[in-house]
Amino acid sequence: MDPSHAADGGPDPGPATPADQLAVLLKRSARGDRAAFAELYDATAARLHGLVLRVVRDRAQAEEVTQEAYLEIWRTAARFDPARGSALSWLMTIGHRKAVDRVRSAEASTRREETYQHRQHVPPHDETAEAAHASLEARRVRAALTGLTEVQREAIQLAYFGGYTHTEVAAMLDLPVGTAKTRIRDGLIRLRDAIGVER
Structure with missing residues (x-):
């Protein structure tokens, strides 16, 4: 029997690919499966954290943003649609968006501080x-x-x-x-x- 064909005559799907596994873990996480979410985290955290770190350029903040991203992933896992892209791509998009938000927030805070300092500044007098x-x-x-x-x-x-x-x-x-x-x-x-x- 051709090993490339299953017993029903169709092609053998073979072992699940890592991408498929992530999608399955996401679906299980959406149903509240904490073990699946922990597995998903272990499988993807290093890559997602690396992306976040490249954006925010601060290790402590990158850790915070990574945790925020996974919190959102846990809450919104049901929104993942495999027809629109891979599970990893979906995760990385959330991480990237969170990182950009943090950078923009920090920049806005810096601008507010500079504006405040400028307004409070008393020019040196003669x-x-x-x-x-x-x-x-x-x-x-x-x-x-x-x-x-x-x-x-x-x-x-x-x-x-x-x-x-x-x-x-x-x-x-x-x-x-x-x-x-x-x-x-x-x-x-x-x-x-x-x-x-x-x-």
Whole structure:
């Protein structure tokens, strides 16, 4: 009898190919067969991990992504359609997609961090220019103070340069609080106008 033909007269299918075995393991995994899934994992993990590692270029992340891929494979094994490609190709597609997602996520995170850093960045300032500006402002204020009446100037100096409250200024100048507030307010108005004109 021709060994290439089965007893029914048809061609002998021979032993199952590795690709066929993976498809069978996937089908069994889809039915919740944990042993089949463990076998599938052992047969394909090295290749899938290698693909993921080439994409993410980080061993620790590659291990994480590989585990994520197999988790999805376990959950979606029933979606495998042998008419659309081999089991190994289906597994590798899931692994590759997971790896690309991880890379894109990392890149997006890096861009967000760079954007945040850029927004938070305070550009280095010119201390000499800042000092000159402060000195100029001080001169303007001093010049403007000379344009106030003596009582206004005294009240302003106590309140804004001495740091005293209106009540304290009133007590120090032996004035009613309302009068002290009026002098401070009027002095500030004149000060503001004088500085504004000089600008």
